Amino acid sequence: MADISLSGAPHQVDGIQASYMAQLQRRRLYGGLTLLIFVVLMVSGFNVADDRNAGGFWEGLHQIGDYPADVLSEAWEKRADLPALIAKYFPALVETINIAAVSTLIGAIGGLFLSLLGTRGLAQWPRLIPLFRRISDFMRAVPEIVIALVLIFVLGGGPVPAMIAIAIHTAGALAKMFSEVSENTDLKAVEGLASTGTTWSQRMLLGVLPQVAPNYVSYTLLRFEINIRASAILGFVGAGGLGYELRNAMAWGPGRFDEAAAIFILLFGTIVFFDQVSSRYRNRLTEGQGQ
Amino acid sequence: MTTIDLDATKFEAEKLFQRKRLIGFGIPAVIAVYFVYIFFAFDLPGLAGRANLENAVTLASDSWSHKVHVTRDNRSGDVTYAVEGERKGTYPEGQRPDWVRGDEVIAIDLGGDIIVRYLPDNRTEIEIPGFQLIEAQAEGRTVTTNLPDDLPDWVSASDRRVGITTPEGRITLTGARTEVFNYFPGWELFWFTLDSPYYGQSLATILFGDQIDPARGNITGAVSDWWNNAMWRHKDVAWAIGETILMAFLGTMGAAIIALPLGFLAAKRFSPLMLVRAATRRLFDFVRGVDALIWTVVLARAFGPGPLTGALAILITDTGTFGKIFSEALENVDQKQIEGVASTGAKPLQRYRFGVIPQIVPVLLAQILYFLESNTRSATIIGAITGGGIGLMLTQAIQTQKDWEEVAYYISLIIAMVMFMDWFSGWLRGKLIGRKT
Numbered sequence: 001m002a003d004i005s006l007s008g009a010p011h012q013v014d015g016i017q018a019s020y021m022a023q024l025q026r027r028r029l030y031g032g033l034t035l036l037i038f039v040v041l042m043v044s045g046f047n048v049a050d051d052r053n054a055g056g057f058w059e060g061l062h063q064i065g066d067y068p069a070d071v072l073s074e075a076w077e078k079r080a081d082l083p084a085l086i087a088k089y090f091p092a093l094v095e096t097i098n099i100a101a102v103s104t105l106i107g108a109i110g111g112l113f114l115s116l117l118g119t120r121g122l123a124q125w126p127r128l129i130p131l132f133r134r135i136s137d138f139m140r141a142v143p144e145i146v147i148a149l150v151l152i153f154v155l156g157g158g159p160v161p162a163m164i165a166i167a168i169h170t171a172g173a174l175a176k177m178f179s180e181v182s183e184n185t186d187l188k189a190v191e192g193l194a195s196t197g198t199t200w201s202q203r204m205l206l207g208v209l210p211q212v213a214p215n216y217v218s219y220t221l222l223r224f225e226i227n228i229r230a231s232a233i234l235g236f237v238g239a240g241g242l243g244y245e246l247r248n249a250m251a252w253g254p255g256r257f258d259e260a261a262a263i264f265i266l267l268f269g270t271i272v273f274f275d276q277v278s279s280r281y282r283n284r285l286t287e288g289q290g291q
Numbered sequence: 292m293t294t295i296d297l298d299a300t301k302f303e304a305e306k307l308f309q310r311k312r313l314i315g316f317g318i319p320a321v322i323a324v325y326f327v328y329i330f331f332a333f334d335l336p337g338l339a340g341r342a343n344l345e346n347a348v349t350l351a352s353d354s355w356s357h358k359v360h361v362t363r364d365n366r367s368g369d370v371t372y373a374v375e376g377e378r379k380g381t382y383p384e385g386q387r388p389d390w391v392r393g394d395e396v397i398a399i400d401l402g403g404d405i406i407v408r409y410l411p412d413n414r415t416e417i418e419i420p421g422f423q424l425i426e427a428q429a430e431g432r433t434v435t436t437n438l439p440d441d442l443p444d445w446v447s448a449s450d451r452r453v454g455i456t457t458p459e460g461r462i463t464l465t466g467a468r469t470e471v472f473n474y475f476p477g478w479e480l481f482w483f484t485l486d487s488p489y490y491g492q493s494l495a496t497i498l499f500g501d502q503i504d505p506a507r508g509n510i511t512g513a514v515s516d517w518w519n520n521a522m523w524r525h526k527d528v529a530w531a532i533g534e535t536i537l538m539a540f541l542g543t544m545g546a547a548i549i550a551l552p553l554g555f556l557a558a559k560r561f562s563p564l565m566l567v568r569a570a571t572r573r574l575f576d577f578v579r580g581v582d583a584l585i586w587t588v589v590l591a592r593a594f595g596p597g598p599l600t601g602a603l604a605i606l607i608t609d610t611g612t613f614g615k616i617f618s619e620a621l622e623n624v625d626q627k628q629i630e631g632v633a634s635t636g637a638k639p640l641q642r643y644r645f646g647v648i649p650q651i652v653p654v655l656l657a658q659i660l661y662f663l664e665s666n667t668r669s670a671t672i673i674g675a676i677t678g679g680g681i682g683l684m685l686t687q688a689i690q691t692q693k694d695w696e697e698v699a700y701y702i703s704l705i706i707a708m709v710m711f712m713d714w715f716s717g718w719l720r721g722k723l724i725g726r727k728t
Contacts (some may be wrong), residue, residue, distance in 0.1 A: 042541070042544060042545075049599040052534060053599035054595030054678075060593040063592070067589050067592035101325075142705075144668075145685075150698070150702075153346055154344075158333070234672075268581055
């Protein structure tokens, strides 16, 4: 017994080493190949994008600073007007924030129902879980701009199409994040409530919501940040608010750059402000929760 | 002592309950008040006036159907047949739809016993069951008819223009031309345009039948005719979707490559200099705060419209986001593994490679793949602004306000594209870092 192991050991070690080296080499080969494919994809993708662009990358590179420099220098010359312009565009900013806030609220309510109805153990109609999941997948997949453009055609320009478009996407996106949270809820509270003969909405309100509320609010705040950006962008295609004013100001071209600068400042300030506020509250809400 | 204690506790508890009650009723009340404010701030009562229901009906019906125009030019007397009234959809000389008959008198059978006859000398007869025979005569710039004074609401008539809308189709008569629109369900000419020899052939004939076009093999010819279809532009659409995905890919991956080293600079553990750390973090905040919209506008000035501009806008914005996420991940790495690697005599670079990178790779990959999917959506929107990809095609199709079936086609493609990227990034994540538990 001992004899066999003694004579067999060096042989075994050699074999293990050889197979380890072979495995290592194979892994290196695969890693190298993946890296190579990735690099080829990046380079060829860049070249295709560069070809199909109106202006080339290398010709345009040194012009990046030109437009901001023009805007800034003109804004600096007319700096006395800036406060007045900022005051002028403040209502548009309020509209942009309102679009984001309302759509986040509506989307969060919609997402709440979609997620509760689409989570195993919580759903009122367990057979319809796949249906509600597909609905939320679908709502998440539709880019805001698609709904916004169609609704602008039907409802006319203004904040309402943007609001509906963002709310639909938000409901889908939040439903997914919410159901990730609600899958981990402790069902004991729900069972306890069920034993007292509560209705489904009472079980959800009293048994589930208190458990998941901090995470839900945290995700909703994160979504609000994203939606401010989205509502500014949708304004650019005609849905009102700051983006709409920005497009108009830019269409005027030089001479009205001070207006564009005022809008840039407002937009930048708003996004940074809400980012900071919401990240502070999110940290506080999810404190001591592992994440 | 105990009673005082009990009283104090009871008082505390009551205060707590009161606060909870206040929150329980207060927050919904505040939200309700806010909705009321929005109701008026967004002018929802006035929305009904601004909304155009006719547009909605056109959109809903045109997106799944097509119409064939039969147009008589009243000056020359020529009759043309065209799908959607477009030059690209015109029937070639000598061909016409089979619901049109006659040479001297052209009878158009709209179905449902509604028959329109183009008579010589610019006269028109319209037979509608349950209504009198309508006779119309176009002369110069006016149209004279035998219509009575009290018209049903599906007929509008003046001496310049007569419009008749029936469930089967529409008829408009003006001095210059007489037009009949016959509606059919489905997307006509989706596979082949009328000038292609493969139009109207069944799939089996193309695959297994005799050679249709003497110059080309059936399958290559059919694929090339479909690919170059002038009506639906399958080639351009495929390129546009490719551009959109390319924007998302280049932007996301480029941002990740740039953000990784910067993330080290912003993480407390790897960057001892406070100044460097603060500067990198402010840079992240800045590029994130400027937002993709402004970056797109600024970059479009330098690079012109196109996919590269969109890719760079995504790249710059996401560098900020990734930088923030990466540096947070780097601050949370486990020191023990780095120490373990260091104990074998590894140099700093080797310590990063074998002690740090393996820890953060799963977090990084998960974030990158998640952003790849979400950036496909952003790339659609950015494309609409900067002029590239499927976003641009969609905006153009909506702005022309007539190609609603194309709009429906693009929308389905966009949704399919996003769902595919969602599935693909999830699949790749599963392959690379294992299924999430």
